[in-house]
Amino acid sequence: MAGDALTGLKVVELATMVAGPYCAKMLADMGADVIKVEPPEGDPARQVGPFPKSGPHPEHSALFLYNNTSKRGITLNIDTAEGLNALKRLIKWANVLIDGLPFQRLENLGLSWEAISGLNPSLIYTSITPYGRTGPRADVKGDELALIHAGSLGNLLPTRAENIDRPPIKTEGYFVGYHGGLSAALATVGAALGQCKTGKGRLIDISLQETIVSLMRPNIAGNRYHHTNWSRVPDRPPAMGRMETKDGYIVIGTPEDHHFKAFRELMGNPEWIAGKEWETLAYRSHHLMDVTTKLDDWMRQQSKHDIHHRAAKMGIAVGPINSAPEVVSDEQFIYRNYFIEVEHPEAGKHKYAGWPYKLSATPPRVYRPAPLLGQHNREVFCDELGYSAEEFEQLQHTGVV
Amino acid sequence: MENNPLPLKGIRVADFCWVYAGPYCGMLLGCLGAEVIKVEGHRRTDLLRHIVTWPLADPAPTPVPPNQGMAFNSLNMNKKSLTLDLTKPEGVAIAKKLVAVSDIVADNMRAGSMARMGMGYDELRKIKSDIIVLSLSSRGQQGPQKDYAGYASIHHAIGGGAYVTGYPDDHPCHNMGDVDLMNSNTAAFAIVAALYHREKTGEGQFIDCSQVEGVTSLIGELMLGYEMNGQIPERMGNAHPQYAPHNVYQCWGVDRWIALEVHSDEEFAVLAQVIGQPELAADARFADMASRKKNEAELDRIIEEWTRQRDRDWLANEFCRAGLAAAPSRNGEDIYADPHLRAREVFVTVDHPELGELELLGTPWKMSGDEVQLQHAPLLGEHNDYVLRELLGLSDAEVNDLRQKDVIL
Numbered sequence: 001m002a003g004d005a006l007t008g009l010k011v012v013e014l015a016t017m018v019a020g021p022y023c024a025k026m027l028a029d030m031g032a033d034v035i036k037v038e039p040p041e042g043d044p045a046r047q048v049g050p051f052p053k054s055g056p057h058p059e060h061s062a063l064f065l066y067n068n069t070s071k072r073g074i075t076l077n078i079d080t081a082e083g084l085n086a087l088k089r090l091i092k093w094a095n096v097l098i099d100g101l102p103f104q105r106l107e108n109l110g111l112s113w114e115a116i117s118g119l120n121p122s123l124i125y126t127s128i129t130p131y132g133r134t135g136p137r138a139d140v141k142g143d144e145l146a147l148i149h150a151g152s153l154g155n156l157l158p159t160r161a162e163n164i165d166r167p168p169i170k171t172e173g174y175f176v177g178y179h180g181g182l183s184a185a186l187a188t189v190g191a192a193l194g195q196c197k198t199g200k201g202r203l204i205d206i207s208l209q210e211t212i213v214s215l216m217r218p219n220i221a222g223n224r225y226h227h228t229n230w231s232r233v234p235d236r237p238p239a240m241g242r243m244e245t246k247d248g249y250i251v252i253g254t255p256e257d258h259h260f261k262a263f264r265e266l267m268g269n270p271e272w273i274a275g276k277e278w279e280t281l282a283y284r285s286h287h288l289m290d291v292t293t294k295l296d297d298w299m300r301q302q303s304k305h306d307i308h309h310r311a312a313k314m315g316i317a318v319g320p321i322n323s324a325p326e327v328v329s330d331e332q333f334i335y336r337n338y339f340i341e342v343e344h345p346e347a348g349k350h351k352y353a354g355w356p357y358k359l360s361a362t363p364p365r366v367y368r369p370a371p372l373l374g375q376h377n378r379e380v381f382c383d384e385l386g387y388s389a390e391e392f393e394q395l396q397h398t399g400v401v
Numbered sequence: 402m403e404n405n406p407l408p409l410k411g412i413r414v415a416d417f418c419w420v421y422a423g424p425y426c427g428m429l430l431g432c433l434g435a436e437v438i439k440v441e442g443h444r445r446t447d448l449l450r451h452i453v454t455w456p457l458a459d460p461a462p463t464p465v466p467p468n469q470g471m472a473f474n475s476l477n478m479n480k481k482s483l484t485l486d487l488t489k490p491e492g493v494a495i496a497k498k499l500v501a502v503s504d505i506v507a508d509n510m511r512a513g514s515m516a517r518m519g520m521g522y523d524e525l526r527k528i529k530s531d532i533i534v535l536s537l538s539s540r541g542q543q544g545p546q547k548d549y550a551g552y553a554s555i556h557h558a559i560g561g562g563a564y565v566t567g568y569p570d571d572h573p574c575h576n577m578g579d580v581d582l583m584n585s586n587t588a589a590f591a592i593v594a595a596l597y598h599r600e601k602t603g604e605g606q607f608i609d610c611s612q613v614e615g616v617t618s619l620i621g622e623l624m625l626g627y628e629m630n631g632q633i634p635e636r637m638g639n640a641h642p643q644y645a646p647h648n649v650y651q652c653w654g655v656d657r658w659i660a661l662e663v664h665s666d667e668e669f670a671v672l673a674q675v676i677g678q679p680e681l682a683a684d685a686r687f688a689d690m691a692s693r694k695k696n697e698a699e700l701d702r703i704i705e706e707w708t709r710q711r712d713r714d715w716l717a718n719e720f721c722r723a724g725l726a727a728a729p730s731r732n733g734e735d736i737y738a739d740p741h742l743r744a745r746e747v748f749v750t751v752d753h754p755e756l757g758e759l760e761l762l763g764t765p766w767k768m769s770g771d772e773v774q775l776q777h778a779p780l781l782g783e784h785n786d787y788v789l790r791e792l793l794g795l796s797d798a799e800v801n802d803l804r805q806k807d808v809i810l
Binding site: 004005006007008009026030048049050051052053060062063065066067113130131132133134135136137140141142143144145146147148149150151152153154155156157158159164166167168169170171172173174175178179182183184185186187189190191192193194195196197198200202203204205206207209210211213214215216217218219220221222223224225226228230231241242244249250251252253312315316317318319320321322323324325326327328330331332333335336338339347350351352353354355356357358359360361362 | 410429434449465475522541549550551552557558559560562564572578582594601606610611613624627630639642648651656721728733734736744756767769770
């Protein structure tokens with residue numbers, strides 16, 4: 001029996017850019033009914049690329065198109081009395097409200113958690129902010145770069161750096177936004193399960209800083225209780241890990257003795273690591289550096305994808321550092337049909353990244369492409385919220401939608 | 402406060418996971434209220450129980466006594482521990498009994514390992530028809546690379562994250578354990594979605610989760626951008642395609658850094674004021690976003706000249722008070738010392754039977770209603786009695802027999 005995991009879950013998204021929209025996309029691609037509320041000028045993600053060669057266009061942004069699949073979209077000026085009233089009707093309609101705006105934004109409109117809960121006592125209200133809704137930094141701004149460092153992940157990058165005088169960096173793209181959205185989606189659907197049973201609502205306070213800090217929990221605890229080193233420049237020279245081949249980089253690990261033996265065999269058992277002593281971790285930890293130049297020289301003669309397959313087939317944990325085109329053409333991604341074709345009325349037909357989970361009974365899918373700006377205004381206001389045709393035209397006339 | 406029980410109260414998880422990605426998935430379900438029973442062989446335990454995660458303060462990996470590895474203790478809170486030797490048929494028989502009283506089964510072994518032990522999804526659904534089974538593997542359950550091994554850095558590499566992380570003029574950068582814990586969230590999300598479906602329909606299912614793909618799904622805009630315009634996304638260090646300044650600047654002292662990002666002309670005028678050079682806002686080189694981006698190197702030099710003579714935390718305070726997005730590049734000690742995280746009670750203190758009080762990170766979210774009371778990660782076999790006798794109803798003789806056959810600790 002095929003089905004949709006989150007059928008019947010009604011979600012209002014009041015969010016821009018990545019964290020809130022990605023959270024809502026995860027729900028929407030699982031079958032939730034998501035209404036995305038954009039300001040009249042649109043989610044700023046529409047102005048941010050990447051764009052096709054034809055250049056910037058609000059319906060062509062890859063950032064917007066990817067993060068807003070399977071949703072219906074409306075525009076609403078919540079700073080007008082009628083707009084605020086419409087938002088309240090949406091809140092009453094919904095099971096879940098995903099608020100990615102600064103939480104003060106709704107509070108200043110009279111929509112504190114208490115007020116929201118008064119409108120809809122069973123609502124799950126997921127509020128995603130840089131530092132959370134409480135505490136001394138509740139009013140502080142934060143975005144990708146500040147938060148990846150606030151959360152301590154950035155401080156350890158680049159991993160195994162060689163130069164302490166170069167700054168620590170951020171990780172790829174919008175990692176904070178995406179991971180924050182992922183964390184919020186987990187908490188939200190978890191809470192929705194409780195809602196099914198009790199009919200009671202909840203406030204979920206997602207601090208993006210804390211979602212990053214949480215990824216560092218083993219490092220943070222180890223640093224305090226085991227006194228482990230904390231630095232992007234390791235306290236002894238690295239051996240293995242990232243290695244350069246003649247056509248790019250790989251990551252390879254031979255932590256256990258049998259991995260090392262397999263790697264040695266892969267290299268054709270060179271005499272300089274032939275001794276029995278190399279088969280123990282303690283010896284390697286002290287001496288692998290002595291032969292690093294030789295290891296590196298050997299690896300620079302290999303080709304990235306060839307060595308990946310050869311090493312992997314010998315049981316060694318290994319992988320190529322893939323660029324976007326290499327990911328797209330990877331046999332495993334192709335076999336698993338990871339990329340999916342989505343046709344958008346303005347942006348055209350393209351392959352989108354899919355989902356890392358395959359659910360046998362309720363596979364995720366793209367129900368519809370990202371909405372055009374205001375595409376579902378009439379449908380949502382008239383069919384879902386019960387506005388009459390005249391009332392709706394009035395809203396349009398006064399610029400509320 | 403209000404009486405609103407934890408949402409996964411009454412849900413039981415049989416957790417066959419080990420090391421990073423799998424165990425933290427179980428802990429996250431525990432944070433939502435599930436009862437999580439961690440199953441390990443007492444002769445092949447979760448290896449994090451007794452190692453210190455690299456990098457170490459010692460020249461060689463230091464083994465610590467079992468139960469005392471800190472990565473283990475921070476990723477397995479609120480679980481119960483059952484030891485079972487799954488290489489023995491008696492062990493598998495007990496595991497199946499546990500599945501019969503569970504709602505979720507999770508493993509992160511190599512693809513097909515559970516099936517080889519007679520515990521594949523098709524077998525388990527015969528024991529409990531609405532069971533939800535999650536297998537979290539490196540590259541997924543099927544396909545030409547299903548048997549390839551991997552860990553966090555490797556998934557980050559294959560999935561496309563590492564290629565775009567790093568300085569623009571230098572090598573790519575693989576992240577570490579954080580990639581695994583991100584994927585724990587992915588797996589736990591898939592599980593709660595499947596639970597939601599089961600709640601409505603009574604139907605269970607199998608979830609095949611790939612950690613490599615977990616990385617790629619978080620660079621969706623880069624993948625789609627490449628697909629649309631054919632340009633390969635490259636490394637950008639701390640830079641942003643449009644915003645400037647957008648960098649991490651050196652502060653007074655050794656290896657002290659502050660992250661600062663400016664998103665508008667208004668914010669730039671504020672920054673110019675804070676650093677005592679208000680004239681910069683009117684300077685033609687920096688007057689709007691496009692010109693700041695064009696002259697970013699010069700702008701970075703001006704800002705860093707100012708920051709490197711000043712204290713990092715003082716700077717963060719000045720910038721944030723003025724309404725800018727700035728943060729110290731924090732290390733582990735800074736996280737423990739952060740008054741904001743303290744005020745939000747982000748840490749919990751657990752009483753560990755061997756180590757005493759440990760202050761560890763609690764749930765990654767704050768939720769109204771009943772709060773989860775996080776307990777220390779279980780000692781090996783700490784709950785054998787509870788699981789075997791209370792939950793599965795084994796007699797003293799049966800438990801003794803298992804112990805004699807070395808199936809349990």
